[in-house]
Amino acid sequence: QVQLVESGGGLVQAGGSLRLSCAASGRTFSSYAMGWFRQAPGKEREFVAAISWSSVNTYYADSVKGRFTISRDNAKNTVYLQMNSLKPEDTAVYYCAAGTGRTYREISGYDYWGQGTQVTVSS
Numbered sequence: 001q002v003q004l005v006e007s008g009g010g011l012v013q014a015g016g017s018l019r020l021s022c023a024a025s026g027r028t029f030s031s032y033a034m035g036w037f038r039q040a041p042g043k044e045r046e047f048v049a050a051i052s053w054s055s056v057n058t059y060y061a062d063s064v065k066g067r068f069t070i071s072r073d074n075a076k077n078t079v080y081l082q083m084n085s086l087k088p089e090d091t092a093v094y095y096c097a098a099g100t101g102r103t104y105r106e107i108s109g110y111d112y113w114g115q116g117t118q119v120t121v122s123s
Contacts, residue, residue: 002026002098002112012086016121021082022096022114025079026036026082031072033101035110036081038092045095049081050104053077059104064090093118 008020020036031037035050049070050059058062067086072079079096093116 001088002029002095004096004098004114006094006096006117009119011120011122013123014086014121016086017072018081018086018119020082020083020094020096020117020119022079022081024075024079024098026076029077029098032098033072033104033109034079035084035097035099035104036074036079036094037107038068038090038094039090039116040089043092045107046094047105047107051079051111052101052104057104061105073085083119086119088121088123091119091121 003025004022006022017110031122033052036048037045038048039045047061051070051072067084096114097110098112099110
């Protein structure tokens with residue numbers, strides 16, 4: 001069992017930056033692939049970024065590639081999402097998720113989810 005708690009969301013102007021954190025409980029954090037998803041009002045939850053358990057492999061949605069960076073610190077049981085050059089269309093609730101890595105880009109690949117943190121980008 002893994003419990004996930006996101007933090008770091010907030011209101012930022014377009015072009016600004018935020019760093020999201022996701023703290024995980026449980027001793028098996030380092031064995032899980034971790035992902036970030038987001039859901040804007042009236043839209044489906046979508047993939048943002050993912051990282052393998054060893055940090056060797058990272059994956060990004062085309063819409064955030066080059067602006068967002070996912071990383072993890074297994075010693076701290078934490079995964080991060082550094083978001084730069086934010087745009088109004090990045091406004092959403094951001095969720096972190098833990099899974100076995102069977103598929104990184106799909107919701108079905110994750111077994112545990114956090115409650116989400118709101119990110120609002122003003123124009």
